[in-house]
Amino acid sequence: MNANLYSLIAGCFPPSAATPVLIDEDGATxxxxxxxxxxxxxxxxxxxxxxxxxxxxxxxxxxxxxxxxLYLATVRAGMVYLPLNTAYQHDEIDYFFSDAQPxxxxxxxxxxxxxxxxxxxxxxxHVLTLDERGGGTLAEAAAAQAARFETVEVEEDDLxxxxxxxxxxxxxxxxxxxxxxxxxxxxxxxxxxRFSSDDVLIHALPLFHVHGLFVAxxxxxxSGARMLFHRKFDARAILGDFSRATVLMGVPTFYTRxxxxxxxxxxxxxxxxxxxSGSAPLLAETHQAFGERTGHSILERYGMSEAGMMTSxxxxxxxxxxxxxxxxxxxAVRVADEQDRPLPAxxxxxxxxxxxxxxxxxxxxxxxxxxxxxxxGFFRTGDLGVFSSDGYLSIVGRAKDLxxxxxxxxxxxxxxxxxxxxxxxLESAVIGVPHPxxxxxxxxxxxxxxxxxxxxxxxxIRHLKGQLAGYKVPxxxxxxxxxxxxxxxxxxxxxxxxxxSKAS
Ligand code: ATP
Ligand code: MG
Numbered sequence: 001m002n003a004n005l006y007s008l009i010a011g012c013f014p015p016s017a018a019t020p021v022l023i024d025e026d027g028a029t030x031x032x033x034x035x036x037x038x039x040x041x042x043x044x045x046x047x048x049x050x051x052x053x054x055x056x057x058x059x060x061x062x063x064x065x066x067x068x069x070l071y072l073a074t075v076r077a078g079m080v081y082l083p084l085n086t087a088y089q090h091d092e093i094d095y096f097f098s099d100a101q102p103x104x105x106x107x108x109x110x111x112x113x114x115x116x117x118x119x120x121x122x123x124x125x126h127v128l129t130l131d132e133r134g135g136g137t138l139a140e141a142a143a144a145q146a147a148r149f150e151t152v153e154v155e156e157d158d159l160x161x162x163x164x165x166x167x168x169x170x171x172x173x174x175x176x177x178x179x180x181x182x183x184x185x186x187x188x189x190x191x192x193x194r195f196s197s198d199d200v201l202i203h204a205l206p207l208f209h210v211h212g213l214f215v216a217x218x219x220x221x222x223s224g225a226r227m228l229f230h231r232k233f234d235a236r237a238i239l240g241d242f243s244r245a246t247v248l249m250g251v252p253t254f255y256t257r258x259x260x261x262x263x264x265x266x267x268x269x270x271x272x273x274x275x276x277s278g279s280a281p282l283l284a285e286t287h288q289a290f291g292e293r294t295g296h297s298i299l300e301r302y303g304m305s306e307a308g309m310m311t312s313x314x315x316x317x318x319x320x321x322x323x324x325x326x327x328x329x330x331x332a333v334r335v336a337d338e339q340d341r342p343l344p345a346x347x348x349x350x351x352x353x354x355x356x357x358x359x360x361x362x363x364x365x366x367x368x369x370x371x372x373x374x375x376x377g378f379f380r381t382g383d384l385g386v387f388s389s390d391g392y393l394s395i396v397g398r399a400k401d402l403x404x405x406x407x408x409x410x411x412x413x414x415x416x417x418x419x420x421x422x423x424x425x426l427e428s429a430v431i432g433v434p435h436p437x438x439x440x441x442x443x444x445x446x447x448x449x450x451x452x453x454x455x456x457x458x459x460x461i462r463h464l465k466g467q468l469a470g471y472k473v474p475x476x477x478x479x480x481x482x483x484x485x486x487x488x489x490x491x492x493x494x495x496x497x498x499x500x501s502k503a504s
Contacts (some may be wrong), residue, residue, distance in 0.1 A: 003156035005179045006076035008186075010036065010151070014197050014224035021221070022065050024229045025237075030065050032224070035072070040149035041142040042073030048145065049126050051103050053078040053152060054159060058102035058124075060084040060093065060111065062132035063207050063231050066139065070106060070130070071213065075160050075179070078152030079103075082162045082174075083208035087487040090114060097122035100162060100174060100363065106130050106138055132231070156180035162363050163210060163305045166488040169382065169400045174363030175305040184356040185308035186218030188328050193247075193274060193299070194315055195223035200245040204230035204238055204254070209488060210305050211279050216249045235261050239268060247274045252282040253489060255290055255298060269294040274315075278303060280490055281395065281413070283420075284321035300324055302395060307379060308357040311393050323392040331355035332378070333393065335385055340374040348396055348411065351385040352378035384411065401493050403432030405440050408471045412493075415464075415472055419444055422463050424452025429483050429491050430474065433501045444474040445496050447482055476500075 001007075017033035024030075030038075046057065057074045059082070061067045074081040082100055084093065086108075097105070097118050105119040109129040119127045129136035154160075160179045164172040189195075201220045205212030220227045228241050235257045238248070248254070255277060258264050275290070275298045282300050291297050302324035303309035310333050313325030327333035334342045335349040343349040358379045361369035372380045384402060385395045396411040403410040412430035419428040426449040432440030448455050457477040464473045484495040 002151060002153050003158070003179050003183070004076065004078070004151050004154045005160055005182050005186075006039070006072060006151050008183050009072070009218075009221045012222045012224055019197075019224065020226045022068070022227050022229060024065055025231055028065070035069065037147045038066070038069040038142075039073040039076055040147050041145040042069055042138075043077040043149040043151075044145040045138075045142045046073065046077045046079060046104070049104060049141075051077070051079055051125075053154070054080060055103035056080045056082050056100050056162065057104045057106065058082040058084060058097065058100060058119075059106040059130070060086060060088065060115070060208075061106055061108055061130045062086060063229070064130070064132050064134050065229065066130055066134035067207050068217065070138070071207070071217075076149065076151050078154050078158070080159050080162055082164075083213060084164070085206070085208050085487050090118070094118050094122075095171075096164060097124070104128065108132075109136055154179055156183075157360065159360065163213075165305045166209070166486055166490055168486055168488075168490045168492060169398060169494065173365060173368065176360040176363050177308075178360050180356055181308060181359060182214060182218065184330070186214065186222050188330060188357075189215060189309055189312075190219050190222045192312055192315060192328060193219060193276070195219045195225055195247075197224035199223060199225035199247055199273075201225060201227045202230065202238060202241050202245045202248045203227040204233045205249060205251070209279075210303060210308065211249065211251070215276075215278070215303070215309060219247075219249075233257070236263070239263050242268050242272055244271070246272060247276070248272065249276045249278075251279045251489060252277055252286060255282065255286050259286065259289055259293065264293055266293070266295045269296055272296065274299060276301060278309075278324075279488065282321075287319075287321035302393070304381060304383075306359045307353050307355075307381065310351075310353050310355075310357065310381075313392075320392050323388070323394045325393065326391050327393075328357075331357055334378065335387055335393075336374075336378075340376070340378070345387045345389045345391075348384055348386045348409075350399060351381045351383045351393070351395070353381055354378045398493075401431070403430070403440050403442050405432065405435070405442055405471055406438040410442050410472050415442065415444065415468065415474065418464055418467055419446060419460065422455070422460060424448055424455040425460075426452070427483060429493060429496055431493050431496050431500065433476075433497060435475070441475040442472060443500055444477045445483065445500065446477055446479055448479060 022030040104126045107115040128138040130138045161177045162174045297319040301312035311324045313319040332354045415430040426447045428446045435441035484492045
């Protein structure tokens with residue numbers, strides 16, 4: 001059997017090809033038949049350009065139905081799709097191109113003048129454009145092609161995509177994902193989250209990241225469901241779609257923003273069956289507030305570029321706030337000590353994962369790839385976590401963010417949660433900065449809310465002293481207007497460490 005992800009998707013098409021698969025913001029509707037035909041044309045075009053199996057197709061384009069078709073066509077043609085965040089600028093793109101050496105680059109028309117030289121310098125043979133309405137030289141080249149294409153035969157370990165990590169802890173790495181990685185994870189999520197052809201998914205995530213490109217799209221396509229595309233997250237527009245949708249997938253900020261809308265009510269959510277959150281920690285508070293307002297318990301799951309989704313709260317049963325649930329079927333997740341030995345429930349350690357979802361390795365980084373796998377084949381996620389006695393996993397932070405002060409481990413999340421409870425605090429980030437006596441000193445960076453103008457460093461420290469062991473209490477508290485976040489909305493603690501290392 002052909003292990004091509006597209007063959008699997010095509011095998012899951014609904015009985016009638018005239019069924020809608022995607023409805024764009026402006027109401028334009030695409031059916032499964034359109035998807036089959038458009039991806040055939042694009043795949044045919046890739047072949048006609050002389051691209052071969054394994055060649056990289058890099059795309060830095062706005063979200064559009066055509067951008068989705070380009071992804072599927074690339075996979076269908078046995079080539080390797082490489083989506084790039086639209087926020088990336090000159091130097092970042094230069095790095096990705098020279099690292100990945102794409103054969104074809106697809107970019108926004110307005111970026112052509114600076115992208116083209118970078119692409120050509122990295123050896124790209126073709127540069128085409130795609131605008132947010134689906135126009136550009138890509139569409140022109142595809143229009144001339146036959147609307148039939150025989151999906152290319154691949155092996156399950158053949159490369160389908162390279163996803164660059166978000167660069168939260170350092171330079172982005174290219175995670176190599178195979179057809180099997182994507183297929184197995186897609187099927188697992190579809191089944192665990194009970195997707196069916198009756199589902200209508202609100203798709204408001206970007207198409208250059210695991211969450212929007214794989215989790216959302218594969219759940220929908222592998223169940224013959226339909227998607228309502230939103231180019232950006234606009235809380236009112238999303239709410240307006242609740243009456244004709246069944247599922248929303250989002251990052252935590254989607255939910256905090258929805259909670260600001262008075263129109264978010266139980267009644268408004270009547271037709272919705274599932275709200276999924278991931279990519280960053282969902283505060284237990286948000287989970288509870290959403291539950292009270294809507295009667296829905298948000299389902300939080302945990303994943304990463306290198307391994308797709310690894311754990312999920314259950315569809316049936318308790319979705320426990322502040323946890324990311326259980327390992328998904330067929331995926332082994334363990335919490336291990338420094339010698340890679342599994343730890344019992346209740347002990348904090350390194351989260352490690354093994355299964356058909358785990359990537360092939362980092363693109364052109366064999367050394368780094370070797371380092372990140374244990375002797376018994378588990379991938380080191382770089383996250384720290386703990387299992388409860390009844391099997392729920394909680395993430396306590398990233399190993400790189402762990403603060404070791406005077407020989408004690410301090411898990412930033414615990415301190416951040418305590419600080420966030422203090423009236424006048426909007427949000428916080430806890431980091432370690434070099435300290436002559438302690439090795440590292442616990443340091444808090446705090447954003448005050450409107451009511452918190454008078455909140456001082458001393459007041460915060462005093463407050464925490466009554467609550468936490470002395471070594472966990474920040475030695476210094478710095479106030480900032482906002483926390484530095486990368487384009488995926490993740491707090492960049494490396495930036496904070498650099499900024500405040502000298503200040504303390
Ligand atoms: P880099 O590896 O380049 O530093 P990154 O790890 O942020 O960047 P991604 O692969 O996009 O890049 O993100 C995966 C990470 O996101 C996970 O390792 C984890 O730290 C975090 N994450 C994902 N889902 C959750 C969640 N539900 N709760 C807490 N953290 C999450
Ligand atoms: Mg990472």
